[in-house]
Amino acid sequence: MRAVVLVGGEGTRLRPLTLTTPKQLLAVAERSMIERVLDRLVEHGVEEAVLALGYRPDAFLEAFPNGRASGVRLVYAVEPTPLDTAGAVRFAAAEAGIDETFLVVNGDVITGLDVGALVQFHSTVAAVATIALTPVEDPSAFGVVATDADGRVEAFVEKPPPGEASSNLINAGTYVLEPAALDDVSEGATASIERETFPELVRRGGLFAMASDADWVDTGTPATYLSANLRYxxxxxxxxxxxxxxxxxxxxxxxxxxxxxxxxxxxxxxxxxxxxxxxxxxxxxxxxxxxxxxxxxxxxxxxxxxxxxxxxxxxxxxxxxxxx
CATH class of the missing domain: 2.160.10.10 (Hexapeptide repeat proteins)
Structure with a gap:
């Protein structure tokens, strides 16, 4: 299986550390964030990872000059301009020639999610796209997801106001997509998978979700980055x-x-x-x-x-x- 890994952001919340090093190359207990993400993908049979690059792509090329990391073959897809999440996935998938079911993961999330189970669920329900969900105490900083009894997503609300979330299950940053999930994203267009693609798939009934209580850390803030390090x-x-x-x-x-x-x-x-x-x-x-x-x-x-x-x-x- 192949995966697109989103690593193009500037990591502004972790400045000044990210002024010299892209966020996903920062160490988490002496091993880079991106390597920890790839380690987990390898465990579930991913053989090729397409890095959707934007900010400081040269740093990734220098870090992995032979095009491999954690036993995974790397493909580099460098955005000519920032394309947001859906645009970045569309661009990276096209660059790598992906025309089959594939994974998308955020490069700053370290998780113990059973990716194989997510892929199996996606296949069983014949979804166009499937999101992994995780419970949190305060969902206001994330994309909140409400589903029916079969896992079909009924509502996807990106970062609701505090106290107004309909669920404490949030978008965990790991997706299984069919190529058709991105049909509405034009080549080279800027589009958000959270604010545009997923809500449209909800309207069409093609978006499903699977909840997991596996270990999950979003390392994008000083507090969560520090917490991830201290675990090791x-x-x-x-x-x-x-x-x-x-x-x-x-x-x-x-x-x-x-x-x-x-x-x-x-x-x-x-x-x-x-x-x-x-x-x-x-x-x-x-x-x-x-x-x-x-x-x-x-x-x-x-x-x-x-x-x-x-x-x-x-x-x-x-x-x-x-x-x-």
Whole structure:
């Protein structure tokens, strides 16, 4: 089976980390997000993944120069202009010559979903498109889906106002599509699969959904990206005498005596000077946290950036100085 993986977004919510690295190439506990997504697809028989690229396609070509990752053959489909989700899928499928049932997955969602079961359900109900669903406490930030007893989707509402959702089951970012699902998307057109394609398929009765309570993490925000990392947390890899607890540390990280690192992600080569505190934050590679500084509450520090001694960064963003 083949899959289209959506990796074209700019990852604006994770800036400044994504100013230098596309979101899906950011590490989740020392393995890139996209590799973790592909790992799961391989387990369910996917042999070829078409990467729908937009932002920084060169970075993916550099990361996987031989055209393979996680045992999957890669096809690169670089959008000439941003096409939104349906447009990107249509473009990528055409570039790869896909004319059979195929998967579509968001490249920033790490999940334990049984993809094989989703494909089987899709075939059994003869759907034009099938969405995987997952339950969440607050569905207002996602696409909410309501179905009948057979799994046929009756309503698809993208990001309803808080408190107005008809269901807590949301679009989990994994789909099975027939080529006909994209018949209304013109070549080169900009179109949203969530706001245009799926609602139209609901009207025609061709959209189905299958709920799953499998592990599911959308890594697109600082909180969820940090959470995904901490699921695989390891305190190994740091030199120095500082206190490190429940954190993910890259190679060559140095935490000096008197410094504290808790519930955080530190990329390769980070140095935390004495007396500094890093808590519930993500620090880019080669960044320095000055003595006595405090970086806390979902702060993001860019690659190569420096946090001055005794400064305080709370839920903030620190970019690197030009030329650093």
């Amino acid at each position: 947390a390891s305190d190994s890899g740091a030199s120095g005498e500082g206190r490190v607890r429940h954190s993910v540390l890259g190679a060559g990280v140095c935490v000096e005596a008197g410094a504290t690192v808790e519930d955080s992600v530190l990329f390769d080569g980070v140095r935390v000077y004495g007396g500094a505190t890093v808590r519930a934050s993500v620090i880019g590679s080669r960044a320095e946290i000055g003595s006595g500084a405090e970086v806390v509450e979902l702060s993001l520090v860019a690659d190569g950036a420096s946090v001055p001694p005794r400064s305080h960064v709370r839920s903030g963003r620190v970019e690197a100085a030009p030329g650093s």
